[in-house]
Amino acid sequence: MSLKSFTFQDFLRLEYQNQFTVSGNAALNDPEKMYFLTEVVSSGPWTLHIKGNNADQTLRNYDRTGTGVKQFLRPICASEVSFTGVTEVSGFWTYATKVSH
Numbered sequence: 001m002s003l004k005s006f007t008f009q010d011f012l013r014l015e016y017q018n019q020f021t022v023s024g025n026a027a028l029n030d031p032e033k034m035y036f037l038t039e040v041v042s043s044g045p046w047t048l049h050i051k052g053n054n055a056d057q058t059l060r061n062y063d064r065t066g067t068g069v070k071q072f073l074r075p076i077c078a079s080e081v082s083f084t085g086v087t088e089v090s091g092f093w094t095y096a097t098k099v100s101h
Contacts, residue, residue: 019090021088021090024046024085027083028082032095032096034093035080036076038090039071039089039090039091047065047085048064048065048076048086050080051081052077
């Protein structure tokens with residue numbers, strides 16, 4: 001999998017632009033975007049299946065679990081993410097450029 005890159009200038013304005021709320025059966029996997037998750041809404045247990053952008057390959061793909069509504073103080077960054085048990089998820093995104101390592 002190719003990693004993605006974005007400029008820090010883009011990151012600073014993201015909190016106000018490109019916001020989304022999608023249903024839990026959506027998959028966020030646009031190859032030209034990086035996603036920052038800020039909230040998960042669920043009435044029970046949930047799992048986020050995350051393909052991250054970590055330089056350490058052992059930390060790149062992982063699952064995050066929880067129960068009920070969860071707001072993330074620091075957004076979860078993902079190149080791709082799908083959901084199990086989620087009613088809806090909110091966050092923001094930015095365009096990203098693929099890079100090779």
